[in-house]
Amino acid sequence: MNAINPTSLKRRSFIYRELVKLGAAFGEVNGAAVALNFGATREAELASARRLALADLSVLPHAGFKGRGTAEWLTAQGLSIGPDSNIAYGQAGGELAARLAPAEIFLLDSLAGSGALMQRLNSAWKWAEAAPRPQQGYPLPRQDSHGWFMLAGEFAPEMFSKMCGVDLRRDRFADGQIAQTSVAKMGAIIIRADRKVKYGRAHAAYHVLADIASAEYLWSCLLDAGEEFGIKPVGLTALRDLEQ
Amino acid sequence: MKVMNCPLNGPRNISEFAWGGEVKPMPDPATMGDKEWAAWLFLEANEAGLVREWWCHVPTSYWFIAERNNITDEIIKTYPATELFNTRVEFAAKAPSGSGEKK
Structure with missing residues (x-):
């Protein structure tokens, strides 16, 4: 996928300027500008994603x-x-x-981000013509109401413990479990969604969904909280490649 | 921190919850005057002892009912509002006041 200028597309993340500052290279996914990587080598981004990394998925279909x-x-x-x-x-x-x-x-697309399921459901849904x-x-539109981040890596639970009251350690909070709670004093939805691999232990990963109007605030809070663990921003490619 | 048990989300810090007033039986809107209606909406009995109240888990906007002892500050139990409010309330349209028929 060739790098593109995010402003060449109408659909881009609320925080794309922050991503540009961090050195993001963008690509197009389903008509939207998505940060694919942050200029590091593939191996370096994968290593970050296994340790502790934050990615912005806000433009993927949800x-x-x-x-x-x-x-x-x-x-x-x-x-x-x-x-x-x-x-x-x-x-x-x-x-x-x-x-x-x-x-x-709440429906979240896969990291392929084709939006096929959401499209099918939205066109299938309609009010019955008459009562009863x-x-x-x-349908409850969520695409532009919620920012969508993914926090991946071994240190994610430890980092969350600084900013959220729910115990998200891997032995207490199972894959697929949801915590609707307060993160950095903001209402947020956390979903554990491990990246599975063919052999060995899955990589810890959590979706974080929160009010999009505060996306920039939450993004900076998460990066700040992860600093002591060496958090790095990563792109969609690293998250996709984790699952191999 | 004090912990409250949300019927949907489980035990959470009390800072995630907001108080929503006492649970009071709704007067019949067809027969009630404005005064009683306002009293139902805005006035609290504010009793000491065992009280039944509305509480909201703010991150999920989930409203439920809590019974607590406000003297000892103990939460006795919490449960979904559907346990108390399990039938639909129908509101009959009030007959239009004043003269003339509604067209």
Whole structure:
């Protein structure tokens, strides 16, 4: 993928100026400018991602559905959603369906970022023409409401313990578990989403979703908190390559 | 820090919660005057002892009910609001006041 200027695309992250300052090289994913790497070699970025690294995924497709009947409607659309809240359920295409509450689902695309599932669901959903309308929930746009970061690496739980009250250590907070809590005094959703490998132990990784209007603040807080562990910004490529 | 048990999210620091007032039975809007309605909305009995209150887990905007003893500052139990509010409340449209028929 050739490097592009982020301003050449209409869809870019709220914090793209910060990413530019940090030396990001951008590429296009599904019509949006995504930081692919930060100028280091592939090996160096991978090493950072295994130790402690922060990536901005805000422009990758994410969406929500809410309301009574939501889980049933999404199941009818072919998603697999379990009964428990605060668990993120993996989907066939690598997407995650995060059940935030009995009747609220937050959908995160896979790191491929094609947005195919969200597109299919959004075009499948419509109000029934007349009353009584079936209980099927309704779409809740999340693309521009939530910034989306990924914190990856062995030191992520230790770093989170500085800024969040929930115990996120790997033996206490399982893969796929969700914590909706306060991070750096901001309401945020944390989802543990380990990067799996063919052989050996999966790499620790956590999605962090929070109000996009404060994305710059949270990004700087996370980098600041990780400084003592040698945190580095990494691009999408390193996160994708972790899973090999 | 004091810990409260959120029915959706489990035990969390009390700083993640906001108080939402006492749980009070809603008067019938069709027969109540403005005074009673305002009293229901804004006035609290503020009793000492065992109280039943609305609380909100702010990061998730999840409202639930907590029973606590405000003398000993103990949280007795917390549970989803659906345990108390489990039937839909229908509001009959009030007959239009004044003269003339509604067109």
